[in-house]
Amino acid sequence: MSSVSLDSNKLKNLFGAYYDRRMFRILLLGIISGFPWVLIGSALSLWLKEEGLSRSTIGWAGLIFGVYAINFLWAPIIDRLKLPFLTNKIGHRKSIIIFMQTIILISLIIWSTLEPTQNLALIIGVGLAIAISSATQDITIDALRIEQINKEETSSMAAGAAMAVVGWWTGFKLGGFICLEIAERLELSGVENYWQITFIFLMAIIVLSNIGLSFIPESNKERFQNMANxxxxxxxxxxxxxxxxxxxxxxxxxxxxxxxxxxxxxxxxxxxxxxxxxxxxxxxxxxxxxxxxxxxxxxxxxxxxxxxxxxxSFFKNNGVKIGIAILAFVFLFKIGEAFLGRMSLVFYKEIGFSKGDIAIFSKALGWITTIIFTLIGGAIAMRSGIVKTLIIAGIAMAATNILFSVLAWAGPSKGLFAIAVILDDLAAAFATVAFVAFISLMVDRSFTATQYALLASVGTAGRTLLASSSGAMVDGLGGNWGLFFIITALMVIPSLICLMLIKGKLNIPDKS
The missing domain is CATH 1.10.287 (Helix Hairpins)
Structure with a gap:
């Protein structure tokens, strides 16, 4: 009995922060952030496909996702924007989220009245409106998530980062399941415009999310006062x-x-x-x-x-040299993972795995392990501290990339494939949680939305700019996948050097 009690206490100490009611609020915010991707990703693509539109047309429709990469451009405005009546009534951050959710609701109503073969431009235009609204609310959701937790609570910030990631995947995956299940059942029932009816049903998820959002507390007086000063x-x-x-x-x-x-x-x-x-x-x-x-x-x-x-303010708070080192770390940290991710499906096919193998090991298994390992990663970050977890995650990402070199040399072994994918998901989950928590702690609370959006965009820019040459690198190596993955493993070293040089000078406690 005492052994069971001891184990229970260990688990409570490890995962106790997840029982904080603030984590459930952050989970909801993550769900709200992830769900619009179901609409403009899964639903829109399948709707256009089943209406007989070409793959090329569907691909061009995907350009609407580009707004997520540039939402930092209007983040400074969102940090200050006050909506008449709503801001004073329900809070600055929540008022913007609800306003964006209302635009998404109206967009679904419009979609439910349209036929893709006759109104393609309008449908994609409405999809763009959903994407812009979603990208805009993401700015505010990240800010509201960060502001739920005091800056000195680094352990809670790590737990919050994990719950935000889990929430996003829940909104995307569970929302996608509900969407496809409704559409299929309506189609099998003989409903002609089953996608249009599906959009009406999906409005209920948005309404329920906004009801939950109303219970999330928000305080803006101190932030607005600091900003005014x-x-x-x-x-x-x-x-x-x-x-x-x-x-x-x-x-x-x-x-x-x-x-x-x-x-x-x-x-x-x-x-x-x-x-x-x-x-x-x-x-x-x-x-x-x-x-x-x-x-x-x-x-x-x-x-x-x-x-x-x-x-x-970012450079005033950290100093110019430390600020530049932080930006360099954020820019470089996940480029090795990005190189691997960009070429992974090509690699799997070239060494002999079938689409079914890839679906099972890389997609279905990957989603489950991502959720589990994100929570474990958050727990480890809480115990070890954000900086130490980033270092461990960087080394782990390099080690798992080398596992893919072993897979390249060994050939299409399903057992080795499963091990490589699971450990890669584990390392990626650790890295994501620690990375999100790190940049969350770096922001000035007077400019939460702007600075977080900018730091996140710097990280995205690093992965996008550098990983775009991944295919050329494989070709330059003569298709030597083993050597390619070893090089990607070494890519984490510059970012870890930056982090090691500044770890004692950062304005965050290592643990709390």
Whole structure:
């Protein structure tokens, strides 16, 4: 009996943070975030396919997902936007989420009245509206999740990161199951426009989610007061000049990255920042000459407060050198995983696995292990601390990548395939939880939405820019998959060096 009690206490100590009521709120937020992907991913694709549209058309429709990659552009506005009546009544973050959910509801109603063969452009346009609403609410959902937990509660932040990931997968996978099950049952029942009717049923999930959202507490007074104080102190000529230097530095960095990786849009974005920097610098002299009591000066002060302050506060809080090292770590940490992920299905097919093998081991098994290992990863992060877990996760990701080298040399062994996928999911889950918790702790609570969106986008940019050359690397190695996976294992080293150099200087406790 005492042994059972001891084991129970160990489990409670390991997973106890998950019983905090805040974790169930974060789980709900994750579900709300994941569910729209069912609509614009699974449902829209299958609907168009079953209406006889071509694979090419369906593929082009997938471009609407691009808005998720650029939602950081309007994150500064979302951090400040106050909706009439709703913000004062239910809270700043929740009011924006409910407003976006309302747009998604209206979009489903519109979808339920349309025929793809006759209204394709309108259907995809409505899908874009859903994607923009979803990407916008994600900015706010991440901020509300972070603000549920005090900054010094690093263990709870790790648990919250795990629950957010589990919630997202639950919204996507369980929501997808409900969606497809309803559509199939309606089709088998002889309902002609079964997809349109399915969209009506799915509205119930959104309504129920919003009812649950209303019970999540939110406090904005301190954040808005801090923001107002900072705005007041930044409404001067010196702040405009500092903003011009900041934008010039960001522009130069974007141009450099664009040139290195051959990304024209990145280079053009850099030139845009240079132009903005020039305008800020020029109009600082305008303000000096004509004063600040005019529309032009006030407009530049507003832009400075909305766009430059969130960026400058990050470097003020961490220092320029530490801030750059943090950004370098975020940019580089998961590139090895991205290289592997980009080429994994090609690798599985080339060494002889069937689509059925891939479906079982990589997809169905992968989803189950992701949920389980995410919770375990959060528990380990709580006990070991965020930084130590990141180091362990980095080493684990490298080790599992080497397992794929072994698989490449051994040939299509199902047993080895299963082991490689399970351990890779374990390492990826640890990395994701620790990574999300890390960038959550790095944000200034006065600019939660903006800074989190920016840091997340830096991580996405690293994986997108660098992993795009993964196929070329395999070709350059003459199809040597074993050597390719060893190289991807080594890719984590630069990020871990960055982390080791700054781990004692970060403004977060290692454990709490």
């Amino acid at each position: 900072l705005d007041k102190s930044s409404s001067n000529i010196g702040s405009l000049i500092n903003a011009s230097y900041l934008f010039a530095a960001v522009g130069a960095l974007c141009i450099l990255i664009g040139q290195i990786f051959g990304k024209v849009w990145f280079t053009n974005g850099g030139y845009t920042f240079i132009v903005i920097a020039f305008l800020f610098y020029v109009f600082s002299f305008y303000t000096k000459k004509y004063g600040d009591n005019n529309v032009i000066s006030q407009s530049f002060f507003y832009l400075n407060n909305v766009v430059a302050n969130p960026l400058s």
